[in-house]
Amino acid sequence: MIEKADQIFVLLGHWLVSFLPVWLQPAAMVLLGVLAIIVTFPALFAITVLLERKGLGRMQNRYGPNRVGPFGIFQPVADGIKSLTKEDIVPTSADGVVHFLAPVFLVVVVFMGYAVLPMGRNMTLVSMDAGLLFFFAIGASTELSVFMAGWSSRNKYSLLGAMRAVAQMISYEVPLLLSSLTIVMMTGSLSLGKIVEAQNQYTWGLPHWYIFTPWGFAGFLLYAVATTAESNRSPFDLPEGESELVAGYFTEYSGFKFALFFLGEYVGMMSISGLGTTLFLGGWSAPLQILGWVPSWCWFFGKVMMSMCVFIWMRGTLPRLRQDQLMNFAWKFVLPLTLVNLMVAATWRFLGAGWERWVICSAILILVYTLMGRSGMRRGHIGPRSYRYAE
Amino acid sequence: MSIVFFAIAGLSVAGALAAVALKNTVHCALALTVAFAGLALLFLELDAQFAGFAQILVYIGAVAILVVFAILLTRGSETPKDGIYSTKWLLGLVTASGIFAVLAWAVLHSTWALPGPEGAPTAAPAVTVMDIGNALMGRYVLPLEIVALLLTSALIGAVIVAMHEKESAQ
Amino acid sequence: MAVAENKTEKPEGWNRPPVMKPDGEGELLEVAMGPHHPSTHGVFRMDVALDGERVIRLKPVFGYLHRNHEKIAEGINYLGSMPFTDRLDYMCPLTNNWAYALAVEKLTGQAVPERAEYLRVILGELTRIVNHASSIGFLIQEMGASGTPLMYAFKEREKILDLFEELTGARMMCNYMRFGGCRVDATPAWLDAVRKVLAGLPRFADEFENLLRGNEILMARTQGVGILRPELAVNAGVTGPMLRASGINYDIRKVDGYGLYNRFKFRVPLGEHWDVYDRFMIRLLEMRESFGILEQALKDIPGGPVMDSKAKLRGFRPKPGEAYGRIEAPKGELGFYLISDGGPNPYRYRIRPPSLINLTVLEDMCLGNNVADVVLIFGSVDIVLGEVDR
């Protein structure tokens, strides 16, 4: 029974394709998987948008949307209908073809990332040897669509937004890759399935997730920073910083094309959270051994949605950085730290089992973090201040 | 298989031609990306996953972006009013045909790694990322290091050039 | 024809693309931020010339909200302008009322009963809290904090606006003060309500500080940005929290001691780094000082009338002469300059709006900064377009 619940989607898929002739079955299975992804993640996107609007509202001591349906749960539907019925405006001087292609390209590319994510036991669409590389290769292509959108709009805000976005995404791709590299180093594989399998072990009922190691924890934080920047979320949402650039690279988009950008952004966030889950949070494995009976896909989606909540939480709290600070942060702080983390991971490996490696690795990381943070703040003349009063 | 190959090849060639022939420089850069993507697909079609993804990651994710960045920063994105063809097209033609000749010669005279056209490609050994890593760190470690050194020096050089400009600006 | 004239009046090199860099190499990117830009607090335009994202030139363009207030005021009698003053700085109508009432009282030599003065102080300080809280909220909003601090500020503002409505009948367009006192008296229940709201305010300020004060991103964004040197601030006539953030101890509440400010104990926080962070912090600290003033005022408020028995509502004709009434409005020195020719209307009516005058240093603060900082610096000036354009 438990086994069945765990594999319900796989079994369902097999049952469905069993109606087809044998030679069609593999292709049909893949198509079915694609279909499932294309249906599931926009649905999750709708839920996330609702969660974001309600959650932000609650953080700001207001209700959030609560008019469409009970507790406002049909708000995403209303939003969807609105964006579908809105006029699609293309600026006269815009480059029509590129303007049209940009959102389409973004959404296609973003969905491709899901192909390699293991969303549950035996629930990977394509088990690829170089799955991680595929994911990053696909992720890198989104920059192109951002550029296309910004450039083709022929709007200064759009162009500035696109330039910012592309610069930011390129800069943060390096720490993103390097922080994931620690995992590859420890697992010895680029295959996401194998990475999850390596974490799906338990000692005293506790999982072997990589986040529960010093280097894994540091790597996770760095990865989180890099993903936030990569998906243009607050506090790194400069490309669409509405107070400066109106809406950044999609200023000149309206109607459904705008909705596609919106979808692309959120689906991209989810896919990159899914990767983070896979790499650091044990993918579909249960957080405690005794919870192993819960279907694996529940854990995966639960963890992804949790990371989305953290994204929302950060958005509700933090102001955004400035472009040069963002770059400095990437190249002078995050990148060196990822390199140090890489070395720490290597040290961990060579120190062998024992408590010493915990102490040494944590000490190195904390020391480096403190030193770099302090010096960075001193260099920028940043720090808390006290004030004098005139009587 | 051949249909797939021709489709991909057609895509790449079309992209490359467009990159040369289009008027708007940004369009050219985007067409170049299509050509890159075609190449990546060719690699993938040959079961060279690593090379294919690396092609996408590096060429589409970085090089293409670099190209568009350069175009934007140098105001090249404006469509030229007069023709796009250089007056020295003859020289270009000669160079291009020379390069083509060399490449053709190299391709024709190299030995086939795979069985001949009549043999099925299933005989190709599955090259994993691990194998590539081992090869790079073992047999090809010297070339790798030389390339790394070259890139590092290029990076430092770029930084120095940028810094110099900044100092003179102040 | 007027359009043609305007065209010839455009400054040299302006509005004529492409604008070249000062060294002649390459050209600048011109961006018109506003009047429909999300962060211009209404209809305001900044013509910004950018080198990359660095500001080379910035020209504030305002007047989109010009309502001819000063000229209208010269055409109607003294009382008739009072409701219009609400609409100057619509975030703090009561201080506008106060400044105008003060000017007319000076012109006519009208005395104000003590209770009315206390009420004015209470309302003025409540207004200051409202203004400072929301201006900080707007500032952080412009930094992209998706409105959380703004919402917290607005939650408190709502409570204070409820108090205003209970007393004056309107939340924003209060039209409460009269020449020689206040329109209606505050009931003891109202004063209790103020005490209750005041009791909750320090907690709000704590929350606000928790959320913002130590935030590294905020510090990185605001420290060392938009420096306004004290000399420039003085020369440009900048007043209010802006001036005090530039380290100059000038608070009209202390200098003039108008109202009954001499009776209250409060301190004036001063900035030492002259940047956006200082302006933000000065506002936060001034808010806390206001709590103290309110406490004292609520404790000591005497009984008695709120209108002077000799005060006239309408139909009075001040002797020929002039008067300048100024107060420390939340945004700076708000002054009303009146000339009377003995008629029922002012002969000349002129406002010294702190928003406009503080705005004059915008370009000096912005030059060389990133375009993202322009928004921030602009937010730290804390303007309301109703007052800038009048």
Added chain:
Amino acid sequence: MLGEGILKGLGETARNFVGSYVSAERLTTIQYPEERIAPIEATRDFPFLVYDGADWEAGLRCVACQICEKECPPKCIYIVKSTDKKPDALGKLQIYPVRFDIDISVCMSCQICVEVCPFEAIKMDTQFELSTTDRFGGLLYDRKELAKSNEYYHSIHPIEAKKVDAHLAEEKMKADAKAGAAAAAAAAKAAAAPVVAKPAVPATPAAAPAGATQRAEGEKQG
């Protein structure tokens, strides 16, 4: 330092998030069409004309003195005086407004008309849901639309209305006493010199404006 402030901020938003579910004080939103705030005594929106008695036209307190028209800062009041006189609610002969229009799209709810009115005839309404599809004609209220009963006034501003009523009653008593005195004087005069009995009638309306200015003074101080 080093992210501590960010964590503190995150803690603050988390506290507000949870707090908005558990404490009503944090979630102060009033969901307008369904929920409404309790009426506030001092609230003012747009002016209306008070009438006494049952018939609005006969009971209007307004005597078309046009002070409000003159004082209105945005000049949104338009009054046409009657040429004849009609008895008001008290049965006194008064000039009345033939037209009394307020363009509430121009009105800025400043209450100055209320303050300057010597007859307590114009007061502020609390009705604010006045939207109409006809933005010109629909927002130009004539005296019929503006007329509201004194009972209605009591229902929206109970404390203020009570004061006004007391004030009016006092004024009426004074006026009655005066009129009585005048009548007595006139009667005495008439007794003394029966030839000049006529001027007693016009003396009463003349007394009203005099009382009115006094009342205006009282209003200012109160």
